[in-house]
Amino acid sequence: MAPRPDSTAAVNDWLNFHGIDSSSVQRSDAGDWITVPVSVEQAENMLNTNYHVYEHIPTGDQVIRTLGYSLPTELHHHVDVISPTTYFGTVKSMMSMKTRVVRTVQKDANERSADADDPTVPSSCLTTITPACLRALYKTSTYVPNATNVNKIGIAGYLDEFANRADLQVVFFSYLTFVLKRLIS
Secondary structure (H helix, E strand, O other): OOOOHHHHHHHHHHHHHOOOOHHHOEEOOOOOOEEOOOOHHHHHHHHOOOOEEEEEOOOOEEEEEOOOOOOOHHHOOOOOOOOOOOOOOOOOOOOOHHHHHHHHHHHHHHHOOOOOOOOOOOHHHHOOOOHHHHHHHOOOOOOOOOOOOOOOOOOOOEOOEOOOHHHHHHHHHHHHHHHHHHHHO
16 A cells, blocks of 8 residues: 655655665555665664664574664654564564464364364365365354455465465365355355
């Protein structure tokens, strides 16, 4: 979603004030994310902060972060996030979805209650993720969609993990089949 023109103007004014050449600023297609290459010293000046090197002892990974920063009041309603600043999470890709689901299925199998309403997770979910697996894992097998003419779905990707369009088509077809079966019955 593109930012409002006044938001873009406010951020541009702030960057110009700090001597940032507009030709060095990279903008996403929608203009909602910008990348500004600056030195640590310049970032400290722009954000009224001090950056330090932090190390994750077990892995030896190091990151440059700050414990707090500030923006001029005029930017508070125009800027949602600045990075890197105070976020210390990993920048490495998380474990694969298959690994996460397999662990969830195994944990669920070990901890499953005797409750008759608890859906069973198909053993095939250990190797292949399907809409049936997701419904079982998230315990939504009895969900009946409402307002199906206005429902929407959003797919996001983070840390270099993105949806596979071919897989999405399979999921959408399976979901459509699921919805149609529910509507017919």
